[in-house]
Amino acid sequence: MNQKFGLNTLAVWGALALATQPARADEVLVAVAANFAVPLARIAEGFSTATGHTLKISSGSTGKFYSQIAAGAPFQVLIAADDETPAKLIAEGHAVAGSQFTYAIGRLVLWSPQPGLVDAQGLVLASGKFTHLAVANPKLAPYGRAGVEVLKARGLEAAVAPKLVTAESIAQAYQFVASGNAELGFVALSQVAPPGKPVAGSYWLVPQALYGEIRQDAVLLKPGEKQAAAAALLAYLKSAPAKAMIQAYGYGH
Known part of the structure; x- marks a missing residue:
């Protein structure tokens, strides 16, 4: 009896253990x-x-x-x-x-690994203090579209156009800036501000009024x-x- 009871008990425990796991x-x-x-x-x-x-x-x-x-x-x-x-x-x-x-x-930022290059109001965009600005392809990437909207809102689209470096994705836009191929770029806040770590370089958190949500x-x-x-x-x-x-x-x- 004791042996039978023990086997039955193990069977019940096994069934309960399986019930707590995904079927597959x-x-x-x-x-x-x-x-x-x-x-x-x-x-x-x-x-x-x-x-x-x-x-x-x-x-x-x-x-x-x-x-x-x-x-x-x-x-x-x-x-x-x-x-x-x-x-x-x-x-x-x-x-x-x-x-x-x-x-x-999503939250859009203008970021540079260079400390002090990007100011808290994004005035650097009109300063001429950079040669290349990275942005994701606005036809493929919503963050790229948002970046272009910011330039339009600031009246800088034509002035900055010769300096634009278009990336396939927001990840590539980040790489262009991180590698120094562009001094600054429009990227996602999540890319430059991981949890528990300070932002490297300088950035402008773009007001959401300047681009579509x-x-x-x-x-x-x-x-x-x-x-x-x-x-x-x-x-x-x-x-x-x-x-x-x-x-x-x-x-x-």
């Missing part, structure tokens, strides 16, 4: 806007711990991801840098209706429609730990 640990194919790649990598750690699932992350410009997804790329989740692209993918049948939501509001949305893509792990990722992005990490990187809600 899966890998989610995620396309993420370049500005959010580093925060997502941090969020992925908590997601894997909580669910057992892992992420395979590809980062780049939202516009380029749109073209790839429309052409049949097997991404299961898109974490975009705007809200227009997810909505367009839903309208065209490439994403799941009702799955789109805003996970962050960068509302960043996520959406479930059709290849992930029947995958529980993809749905779990979107749910986790709404969780308190994920929201805290997003806020720590300087994003608004």
